[in-house]
Amino acid sequence: MSSSDAAAPFGACPVPLTEVREILMGHGSGGKLTARLVEQLLLPAFRNPMLEPLDDQAWVDAGGARLAFTTDSYVVTPLFFPGGDIGEPAVNGTVNDLAMGGARPLFLSLALILEEGLALSELERVIASIRRAAEAAGVQVVTGDTKVVDRGKGDKVFVNTAGIGVALPGAELSSRRVAAGDAILLSGAVGDHGVTILSQREGLAFGGEVRSDTAPLHGLVAALLEAFPGVHAMRDPTRGGLASALCEIAGRRRLGVEVDERAVPVHDGVRGACELLGLDPFVVANEGKLVAFVPEAGAERALAALRSHPLGREAARIGRVVAEHPGFVTLRTPIGGQRILDLPYGESLPRIC
Amino acid sequence: MSSSDAAAPFGACPVPLTEVREILMGHGSGGKLTARLVEQLLLPAFRNPMLEPLDDQAWVDAGGARLAFTTDSYVVTPLFFPGGDIGEPAVNGTVNDLAMGGARPLFLSLALILEEGLALSELERVIASIRRAAEAAGVQVVTGDTKVVDRGKGDKVFVNTAGIGVALPGAELSSRRVAAGDAILLSGAVGDHGVTILSQREGLAFGGEVRSDTAPLHGLVAALLEAFPGVHAMRDPTRGGLASALCEIAGRRRLGVEVDERAVPVHDGVRGACELLGLDPFVVANEGKLVAFVPEAGAERALAALRSHPLGREAARIGRVVAEHPGFVTLRTPIGGQRILDLPYGESLPRIC
Structure with a gap:
């Protein structure tokens, strides 16, 4: 730095x-x-x-x-x-x-x-x-x-x-290794933990199907690294959600990030709750998900390894790292437009973890 | 255990x-x-x-x-x-x-x-x-x-x-090594930290000479172990003070501890404050003192090493470990009597560290 x-x-x-x-x-x-x-x-x-x-x-x-x-x-x-x-x-x-x-x-x-x-x-x-x-x-x-x-x-x-x-033998992971061209993989749906806490706190019910995703990820990581040891970096998108994890990497590495909004899994209950509450599921905390930055050559192997593990069944390739627009995360929206994914300045969901 | x-x-x-x-x-x-x-x-x-x-x-x-x-x-x-x-x-x-x-x-x-x-x-x-x-x-x-x-x-x-x-090379310290016959050394006066916090909190002044003794003790420990590597165990008497450190060892090791009250250094300001407040300086927290349990053969060498270090100038031999009255710490009082040094049940000085 x-x-x-x-x-x-x-x-x-x-x-x-x-x-x-x-x-x-x-x-x-x-x-x-x-x-x-x-x-x-x-x-x-x-x-x-x-x-x-x-x-x-x-x-x-x-x-x-x-x-x-x-x-x-x-x-x-x-x-x-x-x-x-x-x-x-x-x-x-x-x-x-x-x-x-x-x-x-x-x-x-x-x-x-x-x-x-x-x-x-x-x-x-x-x-x-x-x-x-x-x-x-x-x-x-x-x-x-x-x-x-x-x-x-x-x-x-x-x-x-x-x-x-x-x-773990062979692994060498650091945000400093993230490079343009890396595929970005996400191990599952986002927003479950934060929406669960918020709905519990406010006495709201969203069909009851929303639960915290809290889980230890070391087994998933071991399976991923065994399949492809060349993973560049991983983050668990907790406070600040997926947006925070991606903006941090983009800002600190001075690289651009492009994400396809449709590719990011969000459970129906979480999507509904977020719409009702005016929240963006991309900034809501997770406690059992990981984002992996993987060289394109290993991306498919890495994705298959994630999907074959019980904690990664919903894993998806959600975007890539680019040399353009350094420091910015752009989101391709379902209607074909593009918007900048920014961090909230302060607090939307206090004391979620 | x-x-x-x-x-x-x-x-x-x-x-x-x-x-x-x-x-x-x-x-x-x-x-x-x-x-x-x-x-x-x-x-x-x-x-x-x-x-x-x-x-x-x-x-x-x-x-x-x-x-x-x-x-x-x-x-x-x-x-x-x-x-x-x-x-x-x-x-x-x-x-x-x-x-x-x-x-x-x-x-x-x-x-x-x-x-x-x-x-x-x-x-x-x-x-x-x-x-x-x-x-x-x-x-x-x-x-x-x-x-x-x-x-x-x-x-x-x-x-x-x-x-x-x-x-540190050669050191092997554990409360489990404490044995009957061990000399008990104290690196300096007790009660400074706790009395400082209490007087600050209550807006009391005791001549102004009382200050927290907060200090890192790793240098003192290194000097002690260099002079005599055979030290059995050490404790820093923080919460619960000297009494807690000694009662814990006596209770857990099922050994007796005998302490000479006059041998335990207490600064005048601390003694005065404790008399005024009805506190026993032996249960007041310290943040820069250690108690060492040392085989008799090395006790004088260990004491000299403590005293030659800036943080141990007031070090004293305060008592010994005995096989009698297991679980109890006895205190020989200045007038020649003996009393049992017991732990407070609960809280005399909350949030002192």
């Missing part, structure tokens, strides 16, 4: 130079305000070669081993929702951040910030979910911490997990 | 079997309620050989390397206090948890949970402290995460750091 990047988050996706003097919900959205906070405050403070790629995980050398290391806090509300509770994403999100770098996840830390007055039965449910999710993902919780804050100074349970993984 | 331990936190320090059905401030105190939560809910859920020693750090094998891994969340209020702000303990606390296992700290993750409305200037101060503390401790922040919660659902800034370190 050059120093000019730090001054212009997401490259050609410009950020208005409003003087924001306090933290807004949008600073946690995964949108432009988040990028601005990271690139103008956090990255300059801690600049080092491991942090600078700003991938979902850092690669470090420790004791002769090459390790992936990542962290995420989970502040989703409500705690319980169709398809799971805060415990599953707290494991799967960190597992997936490791997997996106081509790492095999091994160990997690678990830190809880509990609000005074939380029912012990709710904590027990969350811990049971974390245990089940860790078992399902094949990772071990090896260290932890518990803090309690006064009533009204927290919100029931905040969970942080950090994770350590080791490189 | 045997299964009977899980039913009786801290061995012979028994916990009343009150049926607590919700989270109390005391569950985060480092006292008996914390131990009960860890040993009755968390340990049974995640039981594995890396977690079970319940040391300040876990040792894991990853990619052929032997690594120490730890995590802590920091929820101290107020954010700013004499001697620092939340940023220093957030680095030093995790660095120290690695150092207590005989590890050289290398890498940190940094996860922030920010409350909507936090002044950006306050966040900038905290980030600057984290940067300075990381530089001073020789560790690199390599990965991070930022979440924002609604006004009234957090408290300005919660910080989580996880850390990775590698074993």
Whole structure:
């Protein structure tokens, strides 16, 4: 990352130079305000070669081993929702951040910030979910911490997990390897997690068929890399959704991205909910999907590998990376037009993960 | 840890079997309620050989390397206090948890949970402290995460750091190695951090000479282990103070601990404040002290090494481990009597770190 990047988050996706003097919900959205906070405050403070790629995980050398290391806090509300509770994403999100770098996840830390007055039965449910999710993902919780804050100074349970993984043999994944000509593959339908949380929170029902897609993706990644080890980069489109993942790559790599809107799978329930609520499913969070940037030569093999895995049955080729319009993601619409897919400035869906 | 331990936190320090059905401030105190939560809910859920020693750090094998891994969340209020702000303990606390296992700290993750409305200037101060503390401790922040919660659902800034370190050559430290006959060394005066936070919070002034002792201890540990590699175990007496560190070892190892009250250094300002507030300095948190359990043969050499380091100038031999009264810590008082040093059940000093 050059120093000019730090001054212009997401490259050609410009950020208005409003003087924001306090933290807004949008600073946690995964949108432009988040990028601005990271690139103008956090990255300059801690600049080092491991942090600078700003991938979902850092690669470090420790004791002769090459390790992936990542962290995420989970502040989703409500705690319980169709398809799971805060415990599953707290494991799967960190597992997936490791997997996106081509790492095999091994160990997690678990830190809880509990609000005074939380029912012990709710904590027990969350811990049971974390245990089940860790078992399902094949990772071990090896260290932890518990803090309690006064009533009204927290919100029931905040969970942080950090994770350590080791490189899968042969894989070398980084957003820095993405190149013009790459095919863009998506492992399944977008928007399920975000719409589930939102409808739960607002007491809305959309036919009941919408569930969080929370899932550990390391098995899908292993199948993909076995079929085609030359994958350039992967992202899991969580906060800010598919749009955020694509705009980030386009902005940071100064490349263009072209997406065919009809090619992006969206479940009917999610599409209906988004139309009703005025949301774009492309900016809604996912917790069990991946986007892969794959050299054209391996694209079909990679797509077949995704589709042959239970978590990738709906996988699709959704677009490609181009040298034109660097920093911009363009969307070919169903009626044959073209629009620019931009990041929201701030927050459309707070505390979704 | 045997299964009977899980039913009786801290061995012979028994916990009343009150049926607590919700989270109390005391569950985060480092006292008996914390131990009960860890040993009755968390340990049974995640039981594995890396977690079970319940040391300040876990040792894991990853990619052929032997690594120490730890995590802590920091929820101290107020954010700013004499001697620092939340940023220093957030680095030093995790660095120290690695150092207590005989590890050289290398890498940190940094996860922030920010409350909507936090002044950006306050966040900038905290980030600057984290940067300075990381530089001073020789560790690199390599990965991070930022979440924002609604006004009234957090408290300005919660910080989580996880850390990775590698074993110092020759060191083999674990609470499991503590044995009858071990000398107990303390690296300096107790209670500074907790009394500083409390007086700041309550607007009390105690002559102004009390400051947080927050400091990274890996250099002191390296000097100690170089002088005497046979140290059995170390703890940094943070939440719950010296009493918690000693009761934990006594309870889990089923050994007795004898401490000479006069030998434990306490600064005058801290002693005065504790008398005024009715607090026992032995249960007040420290952020830059260590307790070492050392075979008698190496005790004098170890003590000299501590005292020759700037962070150990006030180091003292404060007691010894005995086979008698297993599970209990006894304190020889200045007037020649003896009392049992027990853990508080719950919370005397909430959100001190």
